[in-house]
Amino acid sequence: VELVAVLEQMGRRLACTPLYSSACLAANTLLVAGSDAQRQQWLGRLAAGETGTLAFSGPKANWDAASVSLHCKREGNEFILNGESRFVPDGHSADIICVAAREAESAGNEAVSLFILDANTDGLSRVWLPSMDQTRKQAHLEFKNVRVSADALLGAQGDAAQNLEVVLDLARIAIAADQVGGAQQALDSTLEYLQERVQFGRPIASYQAVKHKCADMMLKVEAARSALYYAACIADQTLAGVAASLALREAASIVKGYASDAYFFNAGCGIQLHGGVGFTSEYDIQLYFKRAKSTETFLGGGDFHRARLAALLLDDNQPGPQPGQLSSQQGQLRA
Template sequence: MEFAFTEEQLMIRDTAESFLADVSTSEAIRQAMATEQGYSDELWQRICTELYFQAVTVPEEFGGMGLGYVELVAVMEQMGRFVVCAPYFSTVCLASTALLMAANEAQQAEVFGKILEGETATLAFTGNGQWDADGVTATYAKDGDNYVLNGDYRYVIDGHTAQHLIVAAREQGSAGKDGIALFVLPADTAGVEATWLPTMDQTRKQAQLTLTNVSLSSAQLMATDAADKLAKILDMATICLAAEQMGGAQQVLDMTVEYSKERVQFNRPIASFQAVKHKAADMMTKAEAARSGVYYAACIAQDALVAGSMAAELAEAASIAKSYCSEIYFQNAGDAIQLHGGVGFTWEYDVHLYFKRAKATEHFLGNASYHRERIAANLLGSCC
């Protein structure tokens, strides 16, 4: 595959870089992460009104930009570079993708309209920490024309602040891929309780959702027999998360190179030492290889969205990108701390923010081992 950015894609990437460099400063990040909400309402509204980036993948007929996953990945790369504290991943990469893949036209018109106005949304699906259909533990039962949902969801990104929820639930008595359905509902629906869960990565908040006899109408049912749709939604979100990791891996390299040029030891900058040069070169090689894998996966995701198939190709590309980016982000962040020396462990330097984000994103939606096993299982299944 021969890949090159279009002028429009370069403009989107450069605009995101310039804007986020100005607004997601060290001071702004630290102020946001100290709050339970986890982000500034002002910053989120600026992202929505000045950049309109929440509309990147929303179809034009609903008022969006109607762009693709390469453009979204370009934005997510910059989000990762500047550790942006905003409900962008939850609203755009999770909820909007779910709407694109599973909602009907009326549901898309309603919820996309709210998102374009600056409201937030997220996806809740796992109750036990598994990242596939087996993770869906919440149940639903038919009650006349309505559906009654019960169960818990863990690791819900921005689940305590999102204004709209898309949830996966399985029919009572079902198991595995059978009986899974997707529903959309306002977060203030009766019976929905959201609890903030403090985590190691304070720059991205998570929550637990508990649904107790939540009654939803048939108009809120997005899809039944939705296991395959949920899998594609998660694969596309996984690619977005890998893009964020790749951006973070690049940024810790850039930060480390700048620091090594200023830090003097034995009357010379440590950047002049061969060992430091080798370490920086290794970090750069990892970041560049990650970039190739992520943008290849973005192209596959766009093809899968348009074609409506390609599930195997999408799963493979997502797992390749996530397994590699999970490892190299954490490795680059660890190397950055080492090259910063003692100050790399201190609160005053921002390296620890990337180190914690790297570890948190490594495990969310599956770590490297999970995705390598998934690739192996898919390859075994395709050849036997």
């Protein structure tokens, strides 16, 4: 919960730092999948100031364990990694790389493993990817016969898909905090402009139609914030071993889907209410619009998560929460 509060305020200022990739991707991967010895070794380096990230998405940019396209092969006491991973947050500058890879000829959630390695490992090349939002850097990583020892394996070989999904759900909640902060700032900066801009002898903030749009923006922010802190509580319980991963999956999709839509709505309305100057560099609202779009697609947008929730709650073949499970968890949180 404390991390979410920090990330929300960072989202308000579009903070361009590696905190998200280091704390919400690399550190959580170690917490979820690493052994005590691995945590002591690698988390100590992160705490000392080194940066980290997680590489899992293939060229098609799907956002689940099934999208892993990097291949791994075991030879004796080593693993050989080959392939590529794209859209890796801060991947061009990170010191520590957590990697998801699968065995050849496998598909879906089968035979997925997690590894951790130094960024300067032989055979690993990293290229910065230009994107719409330059306040959050992404990279393309290519692995050519990268050899890592068996000690680099996080968890059991070929059995990391569930752990990876938990890490990604935690990351979705974290990025939703950034979205809520950005949506709030898009509203606040727009209100400030509306009170300054005068047309027909009065501030345009006084016009009823403008007030209606601002009320819609506020509604989006407050609803997203409510979902965010509920999801943050579920994340805390999951890391503590109290809540099940299915509860985390549900909460993560609720907040990521809604916060993605809310941020893009607020940033788009902010552009419109600023008028022609909204897309100019004179006002910051255009920066929030870019961040809103980049975070909307990252780790799945609203459509992705609504379909995920539908599969979780309605598909008979998909194990979902039992009737009343969500309400009982909310009661525990209130207690």
